[in-house]
Amino acid sequence: MSEELAEDLANFWEELDLEVEATGELSPAAFFSIFARVAAENGDCTDLVHTPVAREARGGFQVDGVAFDFERNELHLAVCDFRQSRELETINARDLDGYFQRVERFIETAVEPSFVAALEEESPAFQAAFPIFENKLRIRRIRMVLLTNARLATRSQPEASGEILGIPIVRNILDLRRYAQIVRSRGAPEPIEIDVEALNKGPLPCLPAHGSSGTYEAYLVALPGELLAEIYGLWGARLLEQNVRSFLQAKTKVNKGIIETIQNYPGMFFAYNNGITATASGITTVPLASGGLGISSIDNLQIVNGGQTTASILYAKDNNKATDLSEVFVQMKLSVIEPDLVEEVVPDISRFANTQNKVSEADFFSNHPFHVEMEKLSRRLPAPPRPGSFASSKWFYERARGQYRYGQASGQARDRRKFEVEFPREQVINKTEVAKYALTFGQLPFLVSRGETKFFLEFAEGVGDAWTARQDDFNETYFKALVAKAIVFRRLDKRVGQADWYKEDRAYKAQTVTYCIAWLVHHLEKVHGRELNLLRVWNEQGLSLELEELLMGIAPQVARALREAPGTVKNVGEYCKQKICWDAIRVLDFSVSDDLDGLTLLKEQASKGLTDARRLKRTDKDIEFDILLLQIPSAAGEILNFARTRRLLSPKSNAALATLARGKINLALPERNAMKNLVQRMQEAGFDFGKYIPD
Structure with missing residues (x-):
């Protein structure tokens, strides 16, 4: 081995x-x-x-x-x-x-x-x-x-x-x-290697469309519908890894139109359809017997625009086996990117290829500045020592799969041990878990029950809108509350898993946990005008005995209520995914203790804490921006190149950047605001300003 x-x-x-x-x-x-x-x-x-x-x-x-x-x-x-x-x-x-x-x-x-x-x-x-x-x-x-x-x-x-x-x-x-x-791979898509020649029973004719730029090569292809359906049938959603606007269902007008064209006017599909945009990290080409060039294999194929077209073709074929795709051809623009640049360039191609239809920031949420902010807070914000411990540690926010493991593995043994002490393995939270905790405390357990893929997109859309409306809400207090929610959820999940009543029937644990917490949050708000004291959970880095027993008293009652679904329900798991289930559960009068003062805060107290945190966040951001302005002169060339290639510069921000490049940091207010906006747009496009800010 x-x-x-x-x-x-x-x-x-x-x-x-x-x-x-x-x-x-x-x-x-x-x-x-x-x-x-x-x-x-x-x-x-x-x-x-x-x-x-x-x-x-x-x-x-x-x-x-x-x-x-x-x-x-x-x-x-x-x-x-x-x-x-x-x-x-x-x-x-x-x-x-x-x-x-x-x-x-x-x-x-x-x-x-x-x-x-x-x-x-x-x-x-x-x-x-x-x-x-x-x-x-x-x-x-x-x-x-x-x-x-x-x-x-x-x-x-x-x-x-x-x-x-x-x-x-x-x-x-x-x-x-x-x-x-x-x-x-730390979140990068797993490479897809396609033997085009085997699937297509011969090389796929192509036309070089762009001379090598050192970054990419481009090809135009008339892709047979049969081949596209076969490729998507084998690899499915993996082909659409970079294009989160994947085909959902053939119910919108555009999808119905695609399917109708396939069925009634297959020979006109190439003319009527806009085609697809795809990327690859490499292709193998061979000369065709009839002249010209053909593609025999493709490495790391990704469809970044045209997910609806791709899935509609397979849908039409699967829905009616008599469907003939022999006359269906799809125009494909294939960009072959240098392997080292795939992670940097492909998201931009996806973003710009999709400007024809409005795409929200949630569609590109894995690179959203919300994650960058949570990651930054997690790296600098120490958690109070746990009971019985004299040393503080930190919670590690993992915004890309494998990020913790990669950081843990780097360096010498002494450095790895230091990393593990600072960021214990049990204090890692990833963006999907954060979505689960936030939606649970947001009283949306039916969304959580629908599975990670669906509830994460719901969370992404909501946070994307909230970030646009008021970024200052995502501050230290928000992060501490987020960690506290993780502590509550994880502790209840473990206790339920160990409970005798659960061991007798190991079913619906995930649904029981999210519904239990959501019910308690709803009960505190509606009946008592209070909410859980999450700051206390953060400060203690655990649940008090009273809170733990409160939750464990509610959990079996929730589990029983979920199983006692209406007689028309045949699948409890599917029932838990419906809002009607939450509507039925939240009004139930479960037996709970009335002694809640030590565990909760009045809503007015919680609101004041959020207002204070928002004010402090604005001050911190101004200080951080001033520090960044001091560092920009030495990095002006890199910043200018990044902003220009992505068309992010406005006349005022261009002027502000030129002023800073000359070493003058006292910007006029209009230029200062323009520079703030440029920094935000560059962060959203993936530029890391953190490397220019001293620790």
């Missing part, structure tokens, strides 16, 4: 042990949670519900996770191969086939009315089978993913694997090596 693979294995087991400790779950459930989360973030599947069900002996089956994507009519199923051994094991092709065949047998079983009718509605087997049974006539594609902490001998790609019940199947594998590579 290589040194890198040995380190990957050690990191995985460390992650698993921490997950078990943090959640109170058993190792197989913690393994599923970790791998399913990475698979969903990477685009291999949508957010999966844990539904461990298996039957051994002849004709046995197994499914560990399920989700139905109503927007694409795709069924996602996961099967786990969790190895208890801490030595790295290898999985072979025969084992792979065996696992996928067990999933297929479950599908065949789940569509039988007698099987579903015999199941207890709260059982994992019912939760796995019912989405298949209920949607069997809607399913247009089945995506299976094997999650395993073993090592696959050869690198795998998504594979079309025939049909079941007349529905096409795509198989995918997430083994330990691939899992580790995704984590190490």
